[in-house]
Amino acid sequence: MKLAEIKTAVMAGETVHWASDAYVVIYAPRIEQFLIKCLLNDHCIGLTWKDGVTMNGKPSQFFVPFQKGSKPVTPRSRAKQRGTFIKCPRCEHIGCINHFSWSALTCQGCKQMVDKYDWQQEA
Numbered sequence: 338m339k340l341a342e343i344k345t346a347v348m349a350g351e352t353v354h355w356a357s358d359a360y361v362v363i364y365a366p367r368i369e370q371f372l373i374k375c376l377l378n379d380h381c382i383g384l385t386w387k388d389g390v391t392m393n394g395k396p397s398q399f400f401v402p403f404q405k406g407s408k409p410v411t412p413r414s415r416a417k418q419r420g421t422f423i424k425c426p427r428c429e430h431i432g433c434i435n436h437f438s439w440s441a442l443t444c445q446g447c448k449q450m451v452d453k454y455d456w457q458q459e460a
């Protein structure tokens with residue numbers, strides 16, 4: 338994603354990730370800056386350098402999960418290196434997995450056990 342696309346998506350309320358599910362781009366109105374926030378430790382760095390143009394990450398590393406829609410998990414599904422996002426068919430909660438070596442997962446949203454092939458993955 339280009340810088341302008343990232344900013345537009347964040348302001349539209351979409352969740353833009355950088356590199357994995359652990360990092361999201363946020364807008365901090367008090368300092369009027371876009372930041373990359375680590376969800377594991379709440380640490381933030383600027384989305385760009387002080388020049389306001391050079392991004393702290395490659396454009397290809399920024400993404401909005403499910404931007405291209407979703408498709409069912411199949412026996413041939415393979416996880417992406419950055420982690421694959423999956424969506425609960427019951428409550429649409431989004432989680433992230435690093436492999437498909439499981440037969441069912443408990444959704445963190447509705448706490449229901451969902452069979453592997455009932456989950457939706459990124460298209």
Ligand SMILES: [Zn+2]
Nearest residue numbers: 425428444447
């Ligand atoms: Zn759910």
